[in-house]
Amino acid sequence: MNANLRFWLGAAALGLALVAGLRLLGNDYGYFAGYFVLQYVVLAGAWNILGGYAGYVNFGAAGFMAAGAYSAIVVRQWLGWDLIPGIFAAAVVAGLLGLGTGYLTLRLKGVYFSIATLCLAVVLQTLVVNWDYVGGSRGAYIIHARDIPPFNSYSEMLFIVMLALAIITTGIGRAVEMSRLGRGLQAIRDNERAAEAVGVPTLRLKLVATTLCGALMGVAGAPLPYYSGYLNPEAAFSLAYAVNAIAMPLIGGAGTWAGPVIGAVLLASLQQAATVTISSALNLWIVGWMLVIFVAVAPRGILGWFRKRT
Amino acid sequence: MQNISRRDFGRLALASAVAGAGVSAGVFPALAQSANPIRIGFSMSLSGGLAGNGRAALAAQQIWASDVNAKGGLLGRPVQLVFYDDQTSGGQVPAIYTKLLDVDKVDLVTSPYATAMIAPAMPVVMQRQMCFVTILGAGVNTTFKYDRHFNMNVVGDNMKETFAKGFLDIAGTLEPKPRSIAILAVDNDFAQRAAESARFLARQRGMRVVYDRSYPPSTVDFTPTMRAVQAARPDLIYIASYPPDSNGILRAASELRISAQMFGGGMVGPQLAAFQAQLGPILNNLVNWDIFSVEPTMNFPGVAEFLTKYREVAAKEQTDVLGNYIPPYAYAQMQVVEQAVKRVGKIDQAALAADMHSQVFDTIIGPVTFSSTGEWAHERNLLVQFQGITDGDLERYKRPGAKVILYPPNLKSGTPRAPYGTPA
Numbered sequence: 132m133n134a135n136l137r138f139w140l141g142a143a144a145l146g147l148a149l150v151a152g153l154r155l156l157g158n159d160y161g162y163f164a165g166y167f168v169l170q171y172v173v174l175a176g177a178w179n180i181l182g183g184y185a186g187y188v189n190f191g192a193a194g195f196m197a198a199g200a201y202s203a204i205v206v207r208q209w210l211g212w213d214l215i216p217g218i219f220a221a222a223v224v225a226g227l228l229g230l231g232t233g234y235l236t237l238r239l240k241g242v243y244f245s246i247a248t249l250c251l252a253v254v255l256q257t258l259v260v261n262w263d264y265v266g267g268s269r270g271a272y273i274i275h276a277r278d279i280p281p282f283n284s285y286s287e288m289l290f291i292v293m294l295a296l297a298i299i300t301t302g303i304g305r306a307v308e309m310s311r312l313g314r315g316l317q318a319i320r321d322n323e324r325a326a327e328a329v330g331v332p333t334l335r336l337k338l339v340a341t342t343l344c345g346a347l348m349g350v351a352g353a354p355l356p357y358y359s360g361y362l363n364p365e366a367a368f369s370l371a372y373a374v375n376a377i378a379m380p381l382i383g384g385a386g387t388w389a390g391p392v393i394g395a396v397l398l399a400s401l402q403q404a405a406t407v408t409i410s411s412a413l414n415l416w417i418v419g420w421m422l423v424i425f426v427a428v429a430p431r432g433i434l435g436w437f438r439k440r441t
Numbered sequence: 442m443q444n445i446s447r448r449d450f451g452r453l454a455l456a457s458a459v460a461g462a463g464v465s466a467g468v469f470p471a472l473a474q475s476a477n478p479i480r481i482g483f484s485m486s487l488s489g490g491l492a493g494n495g496r497a498a499l500a501a502q503q504i505w506a507s508d509v510n511a512k513g514g515l516l517g518r519p520v521q522l523v524f525y526d527d528q529t530s531g532g533q534v535p536a537i538y539t540k541l542l543d544v545d546k547v548d549l550v551t552s553p554y555a556t557a558m559i560a561p562a563m564p565v566v567m568q569r570q571m572c573f574v575t576i577l578g579a580g581v582n583t584t585f586k587y588d589r590h591f592n593m594n595v596v597g598d599n600m601k602e603t604f605a606k607g608f609l610d611i612a613g614t615l616e617p618k619p620r621s622i623a624i625l626a627v628d629n630d631f632a633q634r635a636a637e638s639a640r641f642l643a644r645q646r647g648m649r650v651v652y653d654r655s656y657p658p659s660t661v662d663f664t665p666t667m668r669a670v671q672a673a674r675p676d677l678i679y680i681a682s683y684p685p686d687s688n689g690i691l692r693a694a695s696e697l698r699i700s701a702q703m704f705g706g707g708m709v710g711p712q713l714a715a716f717q718a719q720l721g722p723i724l725n726n727l728v729n730w731d732i733f734s735v736e737p738t739m740n741f742p743g744v745a746e747f748l749t750k751y752r753e754v755a756a757k758e759q760t761d762v763l764g765n766y767i768p769p770y771a772y773a774q775m776q777v778v779e780q781a782v783k784r785v786g787k788i789d790q791a792a793l794a795a796d797m798h799s800q801v802f803d804t805i806i807g808p809v810t811f812s813s814t815g816e817w818a819h820e821r822n823l824l825v826q827f828q829g830i831t832d833g834d835l836e837r838y839k840r841p842g843a844k845v846i847l848y849p850p851n852l853k854s855g856t857p858r859a860p861y862g863t864p865a
Contacts, residue, residue, distance in 0.1 A: 267628070
């Protein structure tokens with residue numbers, strides 16, 4: 132069987148198994164916890180396209196994610212459209228934002244590029260705080276229907292949407308890795324000047340990567356206001372998104388399509404489990420230690436660690 | 442990506458199983474618990490930006506639970522609090538409330554502290570039609586319009602027309618009569634509503650608004666801002682700020698020797714012991730919004746005993762050592778639940794909501810009644826003035842006289858002193 136077909140069939144089967152498993156479990160908490168983990172699968176997968184393959188570290192994940200979330204809010208307030216059109220709008224807005232940011236900042240390298248992306252999040256947050264149409268500093272409310280047939284509950288629908296987005300993001304990451312684009316980005320990561328000298332169109336590839344990365348991060352954020360029913364700038368631009376978007380691919384193994392999935396599932400599950408078990412400041416302490424241990428023991432992530440040993 | 446061998450796959454599967462076991466332990470702790478207590482669930486900010494107030498509220502709620510259990514429990518059953526840390530992140534709240542209701546199967550839910558944490562819990566709570574007593578939210582139910590939501594907050598239904606009324610009423614008694622006001626507010630929900638009220642009421646009274654600006658929450662240096670306020674030469678300075686900025690604003694005002702007939706308004710921070718210890722005499726003559734003060738006019742039955750118990754545990758729990766801000770309200774929040782359950786005689790969410798809409802609750806912060814929207818039927822915004830503060834000694838805040846109530850008239854315990862900016 133074709134490898135691509137095998138991937139998509141496998142992903143679809145896994146997705147169906149997850150939905151069936153959670154239906155059997157029969158409570159909404161599974162959907163909410165699953166959503167929490169899957170949003171990070173999307174975010175980490177998006178970060179990996181630019182950060183993992185091209186080696187450009189984006190600290191502005193929270194900014195792109197919030198751009199997606201607020202695009203969904205604008206589409207709803209302005210046109211009365213619901214979640215799915217909101218996701219498309221988020222992809223377009225955050226993708227264009229990625230393209231613009233890339234065009235302006237990709238002449239910067241290393242830490243200077245990272246600082247520029249961090250600044251983008253600050254600029255966007257200031258914009259949103261002063262934009263009353265989307266609630267400004269007071270935040271925006273989204274009132275949704277309690278049930279949405281044929282789904283069992285609204286949370287099940289949100290989970291399935293996020294599951295589909297996670298599968299699509301992972302598929303896009305895999306397609307990028309296998310394509311000329313991915314090989315070009317890897318060449319840029321290894322030595323940008325050498326890549327350019329041998330004819331890799333570096334600026335064009337980087338622009339494609341920033342657009343794709345931005346669009347997928349926006350997509351990860353679009354369902355957020357529907358998930359929480361309320362979104363204020365502090366929650367949308369939370370540092371946790373930016374930190375996790377970097378930490379998860381690094382722990383799983385950056386520069387591979389499966390790395391962000393493994394990292395996101397592991398770290399987000401641990402965070403969710405710590406929230407409802409330890410439930411004190413200690414859970415942040417544990418996550419912090421996990422990062423330190425991985426950086427020390429497996430600097431190339433879980434996948435890198437397994438490969439080294441075999 | 443390189444191919445993963447079968448042995449690698451086995452290792453990955455083992456790692457996933459270990460991680461999965463950790464998650465399952467989190468999902469099903471209810472299985473390990475026994476007895477038949479009445480379980481009250483909530484999330485609380487025990488880490489992150491709101492942890493200071495969250496931990497203080499939790500300590501108060503735990504005191505309430507032990508008080509109730511010492512008296513034989515509720516409906517003859519012991520009370521058990523089931524709570525999780527939301528890390529001051531609204532994104533954690535929906536999952537926590539779903540877990541509380543669907544997995545832990547708590548009998549009742551109450552809220553975390555403040556609007557940004559309460560709002561994300563609302564859709565989950567509404568879907569399961571639970572009665573929801575919240576603490577210090579601001580206008581959350583204006584959007585949701587949920588008839589089983591009740592908010593323990595003094596601001597009431599109409600913040601715009603009432604929040605700054607006390608400040609301007611007190612100003613109206615000063616001689617010479619103040620004619621201009623400067624308004625400075627942080628860009629967040631509560632402060633913007635407070636500033637809106639000050640703006641609206643000042644204009645209504647024919648006062649000139651000579652300065653009206655907002656600043657982003659990330660501001661750290663307030664010297665330029667306060668210099669601009671000073672340059673406008675206002676008679677009154679109305680500030681609506683949050684804890685980190687309140688400190689910076691008051692320090693900048695002190696360094697610039699800013700003086701005004703009245704200074705203060707809706708600052709959050711000076712209510713807390715840490716601020717009172719740090720700022721000492723800088724607080725002197727500040728006229729500020731508050732919700733509780735240990736003045737004789739607020740010595741409601743039970744509050745002194747509660748504060749004694751709270752202060753015993755506060756040091757150990759590393760929360761606000763005085764407990765003069767949120768803790769009495771957190772205790773009263775649980776008293777509302779307790780009294781409704783006792784009157785109804787069973788856990789029936791519809792009956793509890795009906796009881797809360799119709800009855801008066803005798804709490805340690807006084808009698809409380811709720812309006813049709815679930816806010817307090819009668820607002821009770823206090824305006825207090827720090828008087829005779831010479832240093833950061835916190836003992837004085839345990840006695841009347843340090844934080845004198847100037848408004849509302851029925852709780853008034855002293856007379857205003859002006860101007861702000863004169864040494865004690």
